[in-house]
Amino acid sequence: MANTRPAPLNTGVPFLTKGTWVLIILAVSGISVLIARLFFGLSFVTNLDDQYPWGIWIAIDVATGVALAAGGFTTAFLAHVIHAHRYHALVRPALLTAMFGYTFAALGVCVDLGRYYNIWHVMLPSMWQGNSVLFEVGICVMMYVTVLYIEFLPIVCERFCGRVNLPGIFAKLNKPVDNLLHFLQRIMHKFISFFILAGVVLSCAHQSSLGSLMVIAPGKVHQLWHSPVLPLLFLLSAFASGLAMATFESLVAAKAFGLKPEIHILRRLGRFIPILLIVYFGAKLIDLVNRDVLPLLLENSVQSIMFWIEITVGIVAPTILLLSEKIRQNPATLLFSVSLVVFGIIINRVNVFIIAYKPLYADKIYVPAWTEVLLTVGFMSILILLYRTYVFIFPILEMEEQGSDV
Amino acid sequence: MTTRREFLKIAGVATTTMVLPAQASNGPHLDSERFGVLADLTLCIGCRKCEWACAGANELSSYPIEYYDDTCVFEKYRRPTTTEYTVVNRFPASETSVQTDAKVQCMHCEHPACVSACIVGALQKDPMGPVTYDADKCIGCRYCMVACTFQVPAYEYLNATTPQVRKCTLCSDKTLNGSGKPACVEICPREALTFGKRSELLKIAEQRIRRNPDRYIDHVYGEKEAGGTSWMMISGTDFKELKFPEVGDESPAVVTETIQHGIFRGFSGPLMLLGLLGATMKAMKKDPSDG
Numbered sequence: 001m002a003n004t005r006p007a008p009l010n011t012g013v014p015f016l017t018k019g020t021w022v023l024i025i026l027a028v029s030g031i032s033v034l035i036a037r038l039f040f041g042l043s044f045v046t047n048l049d050d051q052y053p054w055g056i057w058i059a060i061d062v063a064t065g066v067a068l069a070a071g072g073f074t075t076a077f078l079a080h081v082i083h084a085h086r087y088h089a090l091v092r093p094a095l096l097t098a099m100f101g102y103t104f105a106a107l108g109v110c111v112d113l114g115r116y117y118n119i120w121h122v123m124l125p126s127m128w129q130g131n132s133v134l135f136e137v138g139i140c141v142m143m144y145v146t147v148l149y150i151e152f153l154p155i156v157c158e159r160f161c162g163r164v165n166l167p168g169i170f171a172k173l174n175k176p177v178d179n180l181l182h183f184l185q186r187i188m189h190k191f192i193s194f195f196i197l198a199g200v201v202l203s204c205a206h207q208s209s210l211g212s213l214m215v216i217a218p219g220k221v222h223q224l225w226h227s228p229v230l231p232l233l234f235l236l237s238a239f240a241s242g243l244a245m246a247t248f249e250s251l252v253a254a255k256a257f258g259l260k261p262e263i264h265i266l267r268r269l270g271r272f273i274p275i276l277l278i279v280y281f282g283a284k285l286i287d288l289v290n291r292d293v294l295p296l297l298l299e300n301s302v303q304s305i306m307f308w309i310e311i312t313v314g315i316v317a318p319t320i321l322l323l324s325e326k327i328r329q330n331p332a333t334l335l336f337s338v339s340l341v342v343f344g345i346i347i348n349r350v351n352v353f354i355i356a357y358k359p360l361y362a363d364k365i366y367v368p369a370w371t372e373v374l375l376t377v378g379f380m381s382i383l384i385l386l387y388r389t390y391v392f393i394f395p396i397l398e399m400e401e402q403g404s405d406v
Numbered sequence: 407m408t409t410r411r412e413f414l415k416i417a418g419v420a421t422t423t424m425v426l427p428a429q430a431s432n433g434p435h436l437d438s439e440r441f442g443v444l445a446d447l448t449l450c451i452g453c454r455k456c457e458w459a460c461a462g463a464n465e466l467s468s469y470p471i472e473y474y475d476d477t478c479v480f481e482k483y484r485r486p487t488t489t490e491y492t493v494v495n496r497f498p499a500s501e502t503s504v505q506t507d508a509k510v511q512c513m514h515c516e517h518p519a520c521v522s523a524c525i526v527g528a529l530q531k532d533p534m535g536p537v538t539y540d541a542d543k544c545i546g547c548r549y550c551m552v553a554c555t556f557q558v559p560a561y562e563y564l565n566a567t568t569p570q571v572r573k574c575t576l577c578s579d580k581t582l583n584g585s586g587k588p589a590c591v592e593i594c595p596r597e598a599l600t601f602g603k604r605s606e607l608l609k610i611a612e613q614r615i616r617r618n619p620d621r622y623i624d625h626v627y628g629e630k631e632a633g634g635t636s637w638m639m640i641s642g643t644d645f646k647e648l649k650f651p652e653v654g655d656e657s658p659a660v661v662t663e664t665i666q667h668g669i670f671r672g673f674s675g676p677l678m679l680l681g682l683l684g685a686t687m688k689a690m691k692k693d694p695s696d697g
Contacts, residue, residue, distance in 0.1 A: 041566030050485065050560045053548035081687045114546020114561065114569035118526075121545055127526040131663050134525045134549045136670060193687065201680045205669075216519050216553045216662045219651055228661055231669075360557040360651050361485050 006092055006395035008159070011258045015392055023381040030378010033371045034111055042114065045371040051359035052366035054112075059353035060346070060376050061108030063210055065101050066141070067234070067241045067345050071249065072098025072148060073203035074242030078269075080196045087269060089262055089398045092155065093253060094246045096396055099148040100383045106145060108379060109138075133212040140206035147199045154192065157185040159394050207238040214352055222303045222356035223293045229283070230352070236283055237345060240276040243269055244318075244341035251335045253397060262398065267328040273341060274322040281315045306347065306355045314344015433517035433633065433657065434531040441535050441581065442604035442628075442636035443591055444611055445509055447643070448621055449598035452480065452496050452507035456590035456599070460492045460511075463577060463589035483649060486510055488560045488572040492590060495649070503643035508650075509590070509599075512537060512558045512574035513628060514636035515657065520550035520559065522659035529571075535604065535636040536576035544571060555632045555653050576636065604636060611640050633657030 037045045048055050071094035078087045110116040121127045122138045129135045164178040165171075211234025214221050227233070247266050254261040288294055297304055318340040327333040354366065391397050454474040461467045466489045480496035487493075492511035499505040514537045521529045521537060528543035529550055546569055551559045562569035580586035587601040600607060608629060615622040627645045628638035632653045639645070646652060669675040 037566075039566060041564055041569070043563035044566075046563075048563060050487070050551065051557065053551035053561060077683075081683055082690050083687075109547075112547075114548070114565075115544055116546070118543070118545040121526045121543060124526075127543060129524055129527045130670070131522045131659070131666065132525045132549070133662055133666060134523060134547060136666060138525055197680055197683050197687065200683055201676050204679060205676050208669075209666075212662055212665055213549075214552070215665065216523055216658050217555075218658050218661075219555060219653060220552075220557075228665065231665060357552075361483070361649070 004089070004398040004400055006089075006155075006397065007399035008395055009257055009392045009397060010399055013257050015388070020385070020388065023385050026374075026381040027378050027385060030375045030381065033375040033378065036371070037111060037375075042112075045369060045375070047366060047369045047372065049366075051362040052357070054353060054357075055366060056350075056354065056368045056372050056376055057108050057112040059350050061112075061379060062105045063213075063353050064346050064349040065105040065108065066207065066210060067238050067349055068245050068342065069098040069101030069105070070203065070207060070238040070242030071246035072101075072242070073200045074239060075246050076151075076196050077200050080193070081200065086265055089265055090246045090250060090269070092396045093249055093391075094242075095148065095151055095155075096387060096390055097245070097249055097383075099145075099152055100386050102141060102145045102148060104379045104383050106141060108376075111375065133209055133216065136209045137206050137213065140202050140209065144199060144202040144206065147195050147202060150188075150195050151192070151199060153184055154188045155394050155396070157181045157188065161185060203238075204235060208232065208235040210234050211352075214357075217357075220358055220360065221352070222296075222358060223291070224288070224296050224303060224307045225352050225356040227287050227291060229287050233280065233284055233287070236276070236280040237348060240273055240280055240341060241345040243273050243276065244338040244345075247273075247334065247338045248342055251331055251338075253391070254331075257391065257397065259397065259399075261331040263329065263331055263334070266331075266334060267325070270322050270328040270334060270338070273338070274319045277315050277319045277322075277341065281311070281319070284311070284315075303351075303355055306351050310344060310347045310351055313340060314347055315341075318344070433659070434521065435533050436516060436531075437533040438605070440533060440604050440636070441602060442514070442607055442638060443576075443588060444600045444602075444607040445637065445639045446598050446600070446614065447506055447508050447639055447641035447648070449596045450494070450507040450509065451596055451598075452477070452494050453595065454479075454494050455593045455595060456509060457490060457492055457494060459589040459593035460574075461490065464491055464575065466490065484510075486512070486558055486560055486573065488562050488570075491572065491574040497643065497648055500647070503647060506641060506643040506648060508639070508641070508648045510558075511590075511637065512576070513556050513632075514574070514576050515555065515632050516634040516636070517632070517657035517659055519553040519555050519632070519657060519659045522657075522663060523549045523553035525549060532578065532582060534582055536578040536581065537573075538575065538578055539571055539573070541568075541570045546571075553658070555658060556651060604638075607638060611638060615640060630655040633660070 033045055042048060046055055046057075075087060075090045075094040078084045079091045110119060113119060122135065123142065161181045162178065164174045164181065166174055166177065208231035211230035211232070214226065215228060215230055218226055247269060250266060251261055253259065297307065318337045321327050321333070321337040321340070327337060455471070458469070458471050458474045461469065477496075483495055484493040492509055494507050494509050497503070497506045497508065514535055518529070518531055518537050521531050525547055526543045526545055528540045530538050530540070532538055548561055548571070550571060551561060559571045559573045561571055577586070577588040581588060581601075586592070591599040591601040600610065608626065611626045611629075615624055615626070621642055622640050623642065623644055625645065626638050626640055627650055628635040633656055639650070641648065
């Protein structure tokens with residue numbers, strides 16, 4: 001096996017491709033929706049009303065986004081907490097996605113907030129509201145975003161220590177900036193373990209609390225999903241989601257950037273996914289039996305159909321597939337299998353926050369406005385563009401060892 | 407091998423502490439003298455004067471009183487909005503019930519889910535009864551609307567810069583300092599609405615039902631619903647037919663607060679996890695010199 005180490009992308013793939021342009025157009029469209037929202041209000045760009053106060057910006061941008069960014073803490077746990085060194089290659093890409101994933105989840109919340117300029121109130125101890133599940137989610141996510149940026153610092157140091165070369169008049173600052181980076185590198189070396197641990201704890205806390213959010217509305221959330229153990233189910237599914245997303249990203253990045261898929265790592269990582277899915281599925285099943293709601297599975301409704309899709313396509317199918325060594329060894333079939341897991345997570349979060357939500361006096365059901373969809377798609381596009389930009393600049397992906405440095 | 411022994415010790419301590427009983431939530435502090443309103447739906451004639459008085463008192467709109475004579479509004483079931491904190495709905499007589507007019511507004515729960523949900527404490531339960539709202543604190547997340555057991559709060563989606571959550575205030579500007587009754591109670595020509603001490607109102611309600619068992623169904627809506635509410639109703643028609651939600655006797659906030667406090671009280675849960683992970687990190691370090 002060739003020696004590899006993280007390095008800025010050097011496979012000769014151009015930054016701007018047709019796909020990149022499509023993403024740029026989508027990103028700009030999303031931002032125009034954001035501007036329209038700022039000037040004309042939520043009613044102008046959303047289908048939200050008094051019956052449906054939360055739409056896809058909460059269900060997808062926030063709840064799903066956070067679940068899909070779980071690769072950050074799951075890979076950090078594997079590589080740094082239990083020291084399974086072979087997974088090191090996955091840590092940086094997952095960290096980068098988590099960093100941007102959470103940033104955009106937070107931005108998604110801000111767009112949705114009626115008084116976004118008051119978001120800092122959440123940090124004021126005088127306004128802390130310990131009973132509020134949302135407060136717990138908010139404060140945890142804020143802290144975790146900070147931790148993620150701190151965890152990324154060593155990568156910045158590694159890239160630029162001794163190579164600071166600012167343009168024009170800023171050249172004078174080269175030395176001080178370089179000193180600062182060296183200083184940070186020394187400090188970070190000492191404290192990085194703490195931040196990694198804090199990141200895992202904060203993740204477990206808010207991944208589960210996201211599940212507690214809808215527990216407060218028993219009369220409005222369909223019984224197939226409403227359960228006091230929702231926080232546990234969200235946490236368990238986040239574990240599976242994290243590993244599936246790390247695999248998904250690695251395979252897609254390999255394809256997009258012309259790299260060799262890291263199948264020797266991924267097929268080992270893939271063994272854990274069915275185990276986590278079985279634990280999650282078991283917990284879900286026990287909960288359904290416990291609450292005596294199994295008959296609802298046979299109900300003829302959108303909700304029961306969506307529940308079936310969630311468990312068959314999103315849990316059972318990928319579990320069976322990923323138990324096979326042959327399927328895990330082949331990049332194409334592995335990608336297909338983890339895509340099912342990712343799909344299952346998305347469906348689950350959308351189910352809990354939108355499909356299951358039945359307001360008491362709705363005379364119509366909530367369907368997102370095209371502008372809501374556009375903003376969500378736009379934000380995702382910006383996220384992918386940022387990821388692309390960063391792998392070109394920073395040592396994120398594993399490259400084959402080269403003689404000269406970048 | 408010391409590190410491994412250490413690890414097991416810490417793990418043991420952590421697990422024992424984790425199974426300690428979680429503390430249940432008691433809800434907000436309430437004054438025993440707290441007030442409320444009793445609505446006797448059998449007396450309501452659907453004149454909608456309360457809607458007019460409410461709009462005036464809260465400066466929501468300035469339609470003349472005649473505007474409210476229009477009975478066409480009864481054709482459609484209405485809910486409170488940002489400019490109507492209270493609305494009256496008419497339910498025609500059926501085989502099992504007489505025609506009933508039913509006023510809808512914030513119930514001012516004793517243990518309100520909206521207050522428990524509010525991320526910054528913009529919504530508060532006053533010990534004397536009203537659930538109050540401070541727009542200056544509000545960040546506009548609308549979790550209160552998701553949480554509300556009775557689906558009452560309305561939001562100013564049209565307002566791009568300073569939208570507010572809107573709902574009945576129980577005229578707290580007057581009722582809290584004792585200078586008056588809620589506007590709807592004051593104007594009601596049939597005295598269908600009674601303002602007073604919640605405990606007294608409960609007695610009145612039970613008395614009326616006991617004295618006139620044919621007139622009323624045996625149910626004071628709001629006595630126990632969602633842990634009890636400041637507004638209570640008695641009626642000749644089943645509340646289900648009047649579109650009042652069937653809710654349990656416990657506030658939904660009890661469950662979420664128990665979960666939250668169970669995990670996060672004193673940050674014990676997260677700190678234990680941190681310790682456990684830290685110990686794991688140390689114990690599993692594959693350092694050859696560590697033996």
